[in-house]
Amino acid sequence: xxxxxxxxxxxxxxxxxGLVFGIAFSTLLIxxxxxxxxxxxxxxxxGVYNVSSADVWVMDPVSRTTDVAYAMPSTALDKVRGxxxxxxxxxxxxxxxxxRTKDGDLEGVAVIGVDxxxxxxxxxxMVEGSVDVLSQPDSVIIDDVGTTRMFPDASPIGERLxxxxxxxxxxxxxxxxxxxxxxxxxxxxxxxALNFVxxxxxxxxxxxxxxxxxxxxxELVDRIEAETGLRARTREQFARDGVDxxxxxxxxxxxxxxxxxxxxxxxxxxxxxTFSLFxxxxxxxxxxxxxxGVTNGTIRRMVAAQAGLVGLIGYGLGxxxxxxxxxxxxxxxxxxxxxxxxxxxxxxxxxxxLILALTGWLALRNVLKTEPASxxx
Amino acid sequence: MSGPxxxxxxxxxxxxxxxxxxxxxxxxxxxxxxGELTFLVGESGSGKTTLISIMCGILWPTLGEVEVFxxxxxxxxxxxxxxxRLQNIGFIxxxxxxxxxxxxxxxxxxxxxxxxxxxxxxxKRAVAMLEKLNIGDQAGKLPNQLSGGQxxxxxxxxxxxxxxxxxxxxxxxxxxDAASGRRVMDLLREVAVAEDRACIIVTHDNRxxxxxxxxxxxxxxxxxxxxxxxxxxx
Numbered sequence: 001x002x003x004x005x006x007x008x009x010x011x012x013x014x015x016x017x018g019l020v021f022g023i024a025f026s027t028l029l030i031x032x033x034x035x036x037x038x039x040x041x042x043x044x045x046x047g048v049y050n051v052s053s054a055d056v057w058v059m060d061p062v063s064r065t066t067d068v069a070y071a072m073p074s075t076a077l078d079k080v081r082g083x084x085x086x087x088x089x090x091x092x093x094x095x096x097x098x099x100r101t102k103d104g105d106l107e108g109v110a111v112i113g114v115d116x117x118x119x120x121x122x123x124x125x126m127v128e129g130s131v132d133v134l135s136q137p138d139s140v141i142i143d144d145v146g147t148t149r150m151f152p153d154a155s156p157i158g159e160r161l162x163x164x165x166x167x168x169x170x171x172x173x174x175x176x177x178x179x180x181x182x183x184x185x186x187x188x189x190x191x192x193a194l195n196f197v198x199x200x201x202x203x204x205x206x207x208x209x210x211x212x213x214x215x216x217x218x219e220l221v222d223r224i225e226a227e228t229g230l231r232a233r234t235r236e237q238f239a240r241d242g243v244d245x246x247x248x249x250x251x252x253x254x255x256x257x258x259x260x261x262x263x264x265x266x267x268x269x270x271x272x273x274t275f276s277l278f279x280x281x282x283x284x285x286x287x288x289x290x291x292x293g294v295t296n297g298t299i300r301r302m303v304a305a306q307a308g309l310v311g312l313i314g315y316g317l318g319x320x321x322x323x324x325x326x327x328x329x330x331x332x333x334x335x336x337x338x339x340x341x342x343x344x345x346x347x348x349x350x351x352x353x354l355i356l357a358l359t360g361w362l363a364l365r366n367v368l369k370t371e372p373a374s375x376x377x
Numbered sequence: 378m379s380g381p382x383x384x385x386x387x388x389x390x391x392x393x394x395x396x397x398x399x400x401x402x403x404x405x406x407x408x409x410x411x412g413e414l415t416f417l418v419g420e421s422g423s424g425k426t427t428l429i430s431i432m433c434g435i436l437w438p439t440l441g442e443v444e445v446f447x448x449x450x451x452x453x454x455x456x457x458x459x460x461x462r463l464q465n466i467g468f469i470x471x472x473x474x475x476x477x478x479x480x481x482x483x484x485x486x487x488x489x490x491x492x493x494x495x496x497x498x499x500x501k502r503a504v505a506m507l508e509k510l511n512i513g514d515q516a517g518k519l520p521n522q523l524s525g526g527q528x529x530x531x532x533x534x535x536x537x538x539x540x541x542x543x544x545x546x547x548x549x550x551x552x553x554d555a556a557s558g559r560r561v562m563d564l565l566r567e568v569a570v571a572e573d574r575a576c577i578i579v580t581h582d583n584r585x586x587x588x589x590x591x592x593x594x595x596x597x598x599x600x601x602x603x604x605x606x607x608x609x610x611x
Contacts, residue, residue, distance in 0.1 A: 003490075004483070007479045010478065011477060285476050288468070291462070292487065295459050
């Protein structure tokens with residue numbers, strides 16, 4: 001009977017494809033929007049992820065994220081270095097600046113100053129050039145967002161910038177995860193950064209720390225906080241802080257939540273309507289089957305099989321659509337590094353199951369209510 | 378066959394219409410024998426559809442008892458009654474109610490598939506039945522590729538494929554011209570009437586009354602005539 005149920009459904013191509021489209025559209029909307037949402041949120045932690053070697057970030061007690069930081073006096077570095085269990089500690093500066101390109105355009109940028117000696121604070125990989133270029137005068141390394149935005153037609157290597165009235169020369173391109181706002185980032189040595197960024201007395205944004213063997217990051221965090229009075233966060237905690245900051249301070253969760261809810265509602269509407277029409281068109285056949293001697297249990301399994309088939313194909317198409325979307329935009333720096341966390345297809349699957357359970361149940365009610373005797377009327 | 382194929386005793390059926398209760402059948406007592414082509418005749422609203430529905434176990438009577446081949450069918454549980462219908466009753470509906478997206482053979486095989494038979498085996502037996510009805514060459518066609526008469530034969534094949542003991546036909550000739558109608562009746566007599574099988578036909582088609590072995594006339598929910606021929610005043 002399951003075979004007959006499937007044939008009943010696929011034999012009506014308009015309704016079959018309508019149902020598949022409804023599920024695929026819902027899955028696409030839910031999966032794609034959740035994927036963008038999660039990846040955008042993770043951009044809040046990009047500043048942390050780009051510095052892979054630091055186990056602990058130390059900052060002023062009021063600092064919250066890599067982008068919302070209050071500068072500390074340079075003595076903070078020495079305080080941290082004096083804490084037992086600190087293998088190494090380097091200065092890290094993050095500040096905003098304006099650059100004027102040779103065409104006269106003005107662009108807001110983030111300047112990141114990394115440790116002069118070790119270059120800790122740079123992204124792990126380079127797209128073009130080597131990290132050694134920072135030893136040349138006035139050198140900066142631009143990230144790939146900056147390359148696309150400021151130099152879309154040619155390589156930026158060798159280009160001169162007017163950075164806060166200072167001369168800067170681009171000598172490399174870093175392979176960095178873009179920030180939440182996709183701001184152009186220029187990496188330079190800490191000593192250079194102090195020149196590029198207009199100063200106040202305190203300029204040190206963070207102290208990046210490596211832990212000694214035999215110590216957990218959390219133990220080191222506790223020690224640093226106890227002995228220096230500064231705020232310290234493990235890499236994971238500070239990444240989470242960046243994500244939480246976006247959740248708490250932007251309307252993004254609400255906006256994406258509304259879109260995901262709309263995806264669910266549209267799915268219920270399209271699938272519910274089409275399923276009801278399909279059942280209504282076949283009510284005589286279902287009535288005949290009941291009269292012949294097909295049990296309500298078998299009818300339930302038939303409708304469940306129809307819903308299952310539609311769900312399987314629609315869900316597969318929706319997830320494939322999301323994969324296609326991510327793949328198609330992967331070359332765009334805005335979507336760089338976007339991926340689909342395994343939980344998201346699972347959430348979509350639950351949503352699709354709910355849509356089909358709800359609409360299938362509504363449609364099934366009509367079939368079960370149909371009296372076999374109605375076939376004689 | 379010792380007793381009647383179908384026996385109804387005091388069958389009454391009421392329907393609610395708003396605040397009113399309408400009694401459609403008034404204590405029907407009748408016996409239907411196997412091996413006969415029994416016609417149930419009456420005007421629209423006479424209660425013949427209600428009576429046939431009750432006799433084949435798809436509509437509960439308000440009062441009374443119905444025995445089909447010795448089984449009090451409304452004494453059965455819901456599941457047992459469904460199973461009883463599946464094993465013992467074949468239906469031919471006025472609108473045929475064929476499933477439009479499966480071919481003639483699969484339509485005819487539905488009762489066997491519902492009984493749990495392997496689909497391919499069921500199809501083989503359905504094709505054999507279609508051949509018996511002279512439309513074996515149409516077995517692979519969808520219902521909308523068949524003429525009305527051919528669809529009727531597929532419906533007959535579906536009603537008979539599982540060799541039921543009771544065959545119920547609702548207005549089998551209503552949509553056919555006189556010649557086709559008589560051909561269908563000839564066919565039904567040939568394949569549906571047997572010593573151990575009862576066949577009841579609900580009809581008001583006076584072109585085929587002469588083909589009945591027995592005619593039961595229903596008026597206002599009561600049997601007013603029982604005989605080989607229609608009464609003079611009809």
